[in-house]
Amino acid sequence: MARKIGLYGVLAYLLFGLFFYWYLFYFADSSLPFEYQGTQADPATFLNKRELFLSEEYSRIRYLLYFLSTPFEWLFYLFVLLLGMSKAFKDWSEVTVKKKWLQTAVYLIWLSFFSFVAMLPFSYISYHLSKSYHISTQNFASWLKEELLDFWINYGITFILVSVLYWLMKKSAKRWWLYAWLLSVPFTLFMTFLQPVVIDPLYNDFYPLKNKELEAEILEMAQRADIPADHVFEVNMSEKTNALNAYVTGIGSNARIVLWDTTLNKLTDEQILFIMAHEMAHYVEKHIYVNIVTSLLFSLAGLYLTAKLMNWMVIRYGKAFKVPAVSDLRSLPLFLLIISMLMFVSSPLTNMISRYQETRADRYAIEMTQDSEAGITTFQELSRAGLSQVNPPYLVKFFIYGHPTMLERISTLEEYEHNQMKTEDNEGS
Template sequence: MKQSKKSKVSKFILIGYLAYIIFVLLYFYVFTDSNLPAKYKGTFVDPNTFMDHKEAKISTSYSTLKNVLYFISIPLDWIVLSLLLLSGIIGKLGESLKKLTRFHFIQVFLYFFFVSVLTYLITLPLDLYRFKLSTKYGLTVQSFNSWMKDEIIGFWVNFAIMYFVIYVVYLLIKKQPKKWWITTWLLSIPFTIFLTFIQPVIIDPLYNDFYPLKDKKLEEKIVSLAKEANIPAHRVYEVNMSAKTTTYNAYVTGIGKNARIVLWDTTLKGLTDEEILFIMAHEMSHYVNKDIYKAMFGTLVGSLVGLFIIDRLMKLTLSRNREYNSPDKMMVVLTLFLLFSGIVGFISEPISNAVSRHAEKKADLYAVKLTNDAEAGIIAFQKLSKNSLTQVDPPFLVKFFRYDHPTMLERMKYLEEAKK
């Protein structure tokens, strides 16, 4: 591709991003109606029935702003990688690294470190604004130093994992240019299982302190509930999140002997025992239905399809740009891999979200059967909405691209139906 054409493409990308930002702003602030449909006004799903007017208004404004920031930030990495390719910087960097050292693992390390730091610094202002925003609205009580510590830990954890992936891809593309994607996928199977296994005991404790549930009376109730579901309740953990946030959460993590249910200490303080038991029953459903294993299987199937598409996109790009398609342009090839991985991953997100929403609905309904207390679930969801300033009925694009759970409106509606 000639330099003049590259310059035009670069301008087109920047103008396109500006147009995209305008579209996002128009979608959320002009075309989207944040009001509930009239038939739900004044009902138990209406925020104005469990929030005061000011809280309901703040919830809408905060959620809208948060979603705008999310959609604006999504293409930034792709734009940075595209501009690096078009400017020729990546090709020159690869040539310089070959002169600097003959060791491939060092070349790839320095290349990926450069790309990671650059993309991190470019997206940092938006991340910092999100932090300030959540602090302003009272959702975050974490100090800036503590937040930066988590950011740095997150950067290095992600860097270490992705560097390993990138280096393996680098070696496979060099040795198996036609079937690298198949071998990469086969190697990803044990790697994915290993990461899921060590997540609760190695990665998560880097950010927070985990310990067995302190409230022994509540623990007895959970143990009793777990016995009904034939689940080992000794894997219920509490995590100290009150030093960072005021929001509530609970989740299932890990596999095998490391599988556990985790409750934030904020959840324990903000919900009643009945509401917590409903949340616990929901999480127990994930054990019973083996949702973690199903999600892992879905991830592996999706990655196979994704790697195939990425391989085809890379080959198409390289065939149209002869200067990229040479043995000394491996850093360019890796940049294409990162670029297309991000795009394909984002495009596939709605599919995984839809599957997840189905599993989460089943978990909610399982919790109703196990506790026989749908009302506790409805009140818990009302409190969760109020506490996290979450929109009960978010815009379509938000649900489509962001929600791996049903909306609060949907969850409260089918719990109410389950009472009948």
């Protein structure tokens, strides 16, 4: 049975990978529809021939890497179960220490280590790819340091979650998923509050915006939007990337609007103000809180489905997986496998919600700044800096894109600009 499941798993992975290779390199069409050719959304109007070629090439490889690495994680967890590695990790933990919570820690260090090693090639290829296309400026030592930092932060958080989760499974075989979800609510809020002031500074240096004139303009915009902001933060990213970004993070008194220094170095003040107006929209429309609620609702459904699927799979394949019961720590790879698959399946819906919010934020920025030209040139520069496809293939947008495509964003701004000129002409006549 185990050999049969493993064979089917490998075949499914190969077919999945071959399908997306064929789709991305031979079938998908990323060319612009005729009606957009020659407009400001046409990459041929703001990228040279080499940049056009590189953006198409880089995007295809990057998307393929995503569609190969995601199911590879599932395959890894499947073979951890089938090869008895999960059982071995638990045996080693019981031999090493006597206390249950320490056994969980030892088991998890083994599982985390092998997972880290298995996924490291994909992480390195992604790093090397962005370095080759001059998007990443990060040296290898710095990249490896961040990978190890990720490992230990994820290990610490996972240890807390797994310890509580399996304690709940032993206490309530039927309702553990509900109790786990109830505990996840304050934990999610706590982590969101903690993220900008504890976790993010471990990776980068944050400081108040140095350009005080620009900061004054941004704070004046924040005042008009009734946002209680005292500072705009910039983060030193130029040592790691040439890409541009700005974001809003945190909740309550820890909420922050952050600009990468690459954005400050490459964009004009008008373009930066447009970006800031976009980020302020997320605060004004309470997208952070909406996202927390949405995430919790998805996690409730996810935990419920995971509980049902784990019960069914342990009953049917428990012997092949060497997992005697759902509440046994050996079932953790199965839990992680199901959660990862559910997250992938639900990603089109979560992406759709995110794209709606980003569209709302773009419209807010247009209305606040009344500067559609700054928005158009900003999105053109973002495309150039990140070698992004203006019109990505449908399945890429469906599974990956949490933002509208650059075609949609630029054409929306062009339409606004056209309507504004039309209105002015009508008023003048």
